[in-house]
Each structure stands twice: as structure tokens, then as C-alpha cells.
Amino acid sequence: MLHRNFKTKADNYIQYAPAMLIFSGNSLGFQSKNTYLQMEKNTLLASIITGGAIFICKRSFRDIRPDGSxxxxxxxxxxxxxxxxxxxxxxxxxxSNIWYAGSGFVFAGATALMRVANNRHWCGDILAGAGLGITVALIVDQWNPLSKLTFQSPDKKISFISYPVIGSNNTFGLCISMNIR
Structure with a gap:
């Protein structure tokens, strides 16, 4: 049994590791299925859907956390x-590489286990979260709804990149940089 005084904030940060691995694979020599732009569209859409579903569920179920907070x-x-x-x-x-492809699950699993170890979630909470996340990802990947969306016009070329930002005091966000030529 875990010690009741176990506390770490690592789970607040390593949850983003799989997202960083998505965008690092090509640089490390692994061939992705989609273009960089399509990967951005898929991660953005999946994040929005997952976040919305989580928000609705948390507001609906209102289950108390194990620490009572x-x-x-x-x-x-x-x-x-x-x-x-x-x-x-x-x-x-x-x-391209099954080991690299599966490496994100190590970070996802560690994140989930730390949520329980930190006394912030019950086991059912992390299992439901994991199931929801995998389901959304599979739907977005198969459906690929934003594949026709382009960011180019005949006379101008527009490109952008986004990445997660983690700041001090447990703040985080998304940085988007756009280049118009």
C-alpha cells in the first residue's frame, strides 16, 4: 500500500509527454502516418473533444475526490x-516503429497511477479517463474530420506550429506561431 503522505506534481507535467512525442517522431527518424499539419489538427480536435467530455462528466457526476478536496x-x-x-x-x-509508437502509453500509465497515488482519483476514475481518451483518439484518427481543412490561399502561404507550454505556479497553455508568406 502506498504511503498516505505521497505527494508529487510530476503528473501535472508528464501528462503532456505523449503529445510531445507525437511531434518529435519525425525528427527522430520515425515515419508518421500523417503530415505535421494533419497531426496538429488531429491533436487539437481530440483535445477539444476530450476536454469537453471531461467537463460535462465532471459537472454531471460530481463525485468526491479521495482526499475530499x-x-x-x-x-x-x-x-x-x-x-x-x-x-x-x-x-x-x-x-514505422512499434516501440516508439507505444512509448506514450508509459507516460499515460504513469500519469494515471500518480493520480491515484496522490490521492486525487479513485481507480475507476483513471480507468474511465483512459477509456474515454483512447476512444476519442480512435474516432478522430479514423474519422479524420479536419483533413480537408487547409490553411493556404493561392497568393499567400500560411504555416503554423503549436506546442504545449508549462510555466511556473502550475500554469500551462498552448503556444501557436503563425508564418504568412
Whole structure:
């Protein structure tokens, strides 16, 4: 049994590792299934869908956390987001390198286990979050709804890149840089 005084904030950061691995694979020599732009569209859409589903579930179920701090335990948002990105990473690189493709699940699993160890979630919360995240990723990957969306016009070329930003005081966000030529 884990010690009740176990505390770490690592789960707040490593949940983003699978997202970073999605965008690092090509640079490391692994061939992705989609272009960089399509990977961005898929991760953005999957994140929005996962976040929306988590928000609705937490507001609807209002389960109390194991530490009694709030009534938003079910399902685990950290686990859902991490498993969403891990499943997208697996889909992108499974044909190129199965070990790299599956590496995101190590970080997603560690995130989920730390949520329980930190006494922030019940086991059912992380399992539901993981299931939700994987389901959203599979749907977005198969459906590929934004594949026709382009960011180019005949006379101008527009490109952009986005990446997660983690700051001090447990703040995080998304940085988007756009280049118009």
C-alpha cells in the first residue's frame, strides 16, 4: 500500500509527454502516418473533444475526490488527455516503429497511477479517463474530420506550429506561431 503522505506534481507535467512525442517522431527518424499539419489538427480536435467530455462528466457526476478536496473526481482529466495523446501517437507511428509508437502509453500509465497515488482519483476514475481518451483518439484518427481543412490561399502561404507550454505556479497553455508568406 502506498504511503498516505505521497505527494508529487510530476503528473501535472508528464501528462503532456505523449503529445510531445507525437511531434518529435519525425525528427527522430520515425515515419508518421500523417503530415505535421494533419497531426496538429488531429491533436487539437481530440483535445477539444476530450476536454469537453471531461467537463460535462465532471459537472454531471460530481463525485468526491479521495482526499475530499472537491466534487469533480470522475473521470480523471489528466488520464483522459494523456491517453488521448498516447493513442494518437500509437496510430501515427505503429507502422514505422512499434516501440516508439507505444512509448506514450508509459507516460499515460504513469500519469494515471500518480493520480491515484496522490490521492486525487479513485481507480475507476483513471480507468474511465483512459477509456474515454483512447476512444476519442480512435474516432478522430479514423474519422479524420479536419483533413480537408487547409490553411493556404493561392497568393499567400500560411504555416503554423503549436506546442504545449508549462510555466511556473502550475500554469500551462498552448503556444501557436503563425508564418504568412
Amino acid at each position: 472537491a466534487r469533480n473526481s470522475f473521470p480523471s482529466g489528466h488520464s483522459a488527455l494523456s491517453f488521448t495523446m498516447a493513442a494518437l501517437q500509437f496510430s501515427e507511428y505503429k507502422d
